[in-house]
Amino acid sequence: MQKAVSEISQVKHSLTKNRSEHLGKDVWSDFVIPRFFNRVDLISTMPTRLEGGRGSGKTMLLRYLSYHSQFSRNRISIPDNALERIGLYWKADTQFLRLMQKRGIDDEAWLPVFDHYLNLKLSLEVLSSVVSIMESNHAGISQNDIDEVVFDGAKDFGFENESFTLVMREINSRIRQTEVIIQNVHGLEGLKKLPVSFLQYIVQTTITLFPALKNTMFSVYVDEYENLLGYQQRVINTRIKHSEPPIIFNIAIKLNGMSETLTLSDEKLENRADYSIVNLDSEIEKSGFDSFVAEIFLKKLTEASPTISKDINIDLSICSNPEKLDDRHQKEYEERCKTIISNIFPGRSHQDLADEIFETPRYYNKLIYEIESALKQRDSDLSVEDFLSPQFRKAMIVCTSLLYRKSLAVPHIHDQLKKLEIGAENKFTNKTAWEHNNFIGCYLRIIRANKASSTFYSGFDVYSALSGGNVRHFLELCKTAFSLIDDNSLSENFTVDRKLQHLAARSTSEELIKEINRFTPLGTQLSNFVKAIGKVFQLCQDKETQSETEVTHFGIKEDDTPLTEEDDRFFKEAEKWGVLKAIESTKNKSTASAATFDYVLNPIYSPFFLISYRKGRKIEIEASALRMMYQNGETAVSAELRKQLRLSHVNDAINQPKQASLL
Structure with missing residues (x-):
């Protein structure tokens, strides 16, 4: 397989774009449709809570469902039924939204300001979606249609004009004015706040005045819901609770990210009654994580390298076609993808x-x-x-x-x-x-x-296992592996040397360990804990007898000081950020929720500690010792704890091996 240096550079560049933020809101050309897509109802009239860990693809999926992608200029043929559901994507700007608290003003006063701001932003999204449809390859709406639309009731809400374009312009202006007032606080009392009925008016008028939209339902997708303040979540919860056509509210959230279930009334959100839950991590695992990430990587590779695209002789365009999902589940296709990527990332038996x-x-x-x-x-x-x-x-x-x-x-x-x-x-x-x-x-x-x-952390199957079901982590491993390659030294068939793969895994793991400190609000404690529990697993592995082989997870043993609410919160945060994975314990019947689970350390951290990435044996650790770990880090791995875990004779320092006498 011949290759040019420029192609290698293009491949490296394409692998740096492994976050949806790098691609913009229109992801039509980049999206690999999840293999479970036809099995899960993501566009029903029932609100959806889309949950999953970091790197599970929540943002990418929501941007694909939004009008930015569905009516992308890159989409050559758009079916008529695309107008039946128009997705409105809104990602909470954490830094800005957190300005709407305190500063001499209580939450009750901030609440209508946030509600007003949300109504403006979503109303703008509704009108922007109409413009995108007009600019797309769908023939349902023309510029002339937009020019003729008049919002007769706009002046009732204090708007100066009623034409589509001028109403849209004034909404933009009001957003900017509101942002300035929120930033400086001054003038907050004089801010003319729009009620939720304004959003409902914009939606209803839009579908009435545009004949092509008469059967349209708008789906609002609120991304990173967990970053909203408590009262802001209550506003969204109220919208979810009272969702009905033509506008339905949905949220994307990390696991354990819904800290608030109250609405603005005395009602609470109730699962099943008010929304359905789709767990992305579970769905990706059930539909075949290995196959999914192989497709994502190969799609990036073939788009960056015409040589590769020609030589591998596999049609990856089907990855972006929801009607071709059955073809992607064919055994021959799956094996072909895995064989190709395994040749690029060869492993070791x-x-x-x-x-x-x-x-x-x-x-x-x-x-x-x-x-x-x-x-x-x-x-x-x-x-x-x-x-x-x-x-x-x-x-x-x-x-x-x-x-x-x-x-x-x-x-x-x-x-x-x-x-x-x-x-x-x-x-x-x-x-x-x-x-x-x-x-x-x-x-x-x-x-x-x-x-x-060593070459231990090498091979597609190993990279897949290290990723722990996280697409972003898999792409980070691949990106780092390719970044270590000299453009002139990559083999003719794009095979990455096993030793380089191993070094890339260790480098990626180290960077992701550093990242833990930024996991708000308990980043420091999470970082402390990972370094401490990794040390424990390392000591288990260095035990001469290897009596507990490949220890990578632990159970909680409640001692004289049982788990507290603070401990429960810590373990929920660890699960939320993907630091630990909870597995229901069959033994522990504690009343503390955290103690009813065993916990597996995210395998992506394994190379940092040079421990196994496989789910091996479990050790039991007392609750008080675990508490000390997240409070104090590695220093918590004391002589007393080592004695409890029968690790007191394992040395911290690993000396160079002595010369054997029989060589």
Whole structure:
């Protein structure tokens, strides 16, 4: 496959655009329709609460559903039924909206100001959607239609003019005036506030005066709802509660992001009665995360590189066509996509990783040293040579931990190794599965001192697992991997070297660890906790016996100081920001909500700590210790905690391996 340096640069540039904010509101040409799209009703008359973690694609999906994309100038053919539902996208400007609090004014006085501002912004969106339809390839509305429209009742709301264009211009002017007053507070009392009936009037008049819109329903999509202040959420909740055609209110929200369920009356929002919930994380997982991110990456790649597009011989245009969803679920198509991307990001089998240990002098020295140390500690008469088994490298690597276990006699381990070598029934490969259960933990313990030489975090399947269902994290990994490549050194078939993939994963993980501090309002505590729990998992992994292999999640053990409301809030925030994933516990029946779950550390943080990204074993940690972790960080991993977790003999500092005596 021939390539030009300019194409490589274009590929790198395309991968930097991995957030919807980088693409603008019109995402028609960039959007890969979720594979669950036809299975979930996103355009019903029932309001929808679209929830999902960061990077789950909430914003991208809402912008796709909005008029900016549905009536994009890039959309060549627009069906007549596109006018039946017009999406209005509104993203809360957190910095500006937070000005509408305090400053000598209580929430009750700020509430009608926010309501007025919301009515203006959404009214402008309604009229802007009409202009977009006129400018699109849909023939339903012409410039002449717009010129003839007169809003007869506009003057009742204090407007000076009634024509479509002048009403739209005055709405824009009022928005600017309102923003200036809010910024400076002065003049707030004299602000002429528009009621919600103004928005209803604009909507009703628009669908009445434009014949093409007579059957239209407007869907408002409020993005980042969780960033609204409490009273602002109550305003939106009221709109949801009383949604009915021709205008329906929907919200996009992070998990655990709805802190307020009250409306402006005594009523509360009630799930099922007032709105349906669509969990994006769950839907993406059920419909095939691997296939979805493969399509997204390959679409970016082929659009940036004509050479790649020609050579891979796969039609990715179907990714943007909702009528082709069934074709994307065909096994042949899915396997073709995964094969292509796996060739770009080749991985390693367990046997490959075992070979890496034997073929890297520093790793091999460490392997021999651990076997020798274990035999000395056990006062065994057997020597290192008795466990040298170059033909069965995985088994030999696993011996570096098995030999430390006092529950296993050294001669017994030796006997099982010899049985493996002659093809007899043995515990390395039979149902006891010593190899399968312990290999990764032993491998990671050996490479820790020289982690940069490893290729552990390489391969499409590994990148997918590290992403933890987060599309943005997957694209970050790919972007970083390509950024490390010299434009002139990328192989002819766009294959990314395994070692570079590993380094990219570690670099991405480090950057995302730094990002945690910005997760308001508990960023510092979340950062403290991740570094502390990562340290605990690291110590578990560095334990000589590997008795708890690949520890990546924990359960909460309530002690003399059970979980508090503050603790519950912390764990909900950790789940909201995707730092932890909650899994319902089958054992803990605590009354504290957080204690009824086990928690998995987001796998994207694994490379930072050089721990497994797989969901391995669980450890139980007392509530008081977890509290200390988010309050104090790594210093909370005290000698007492290590003793409780049976980690008191694990060293923090990993020294360079000593030279083995039998080399």
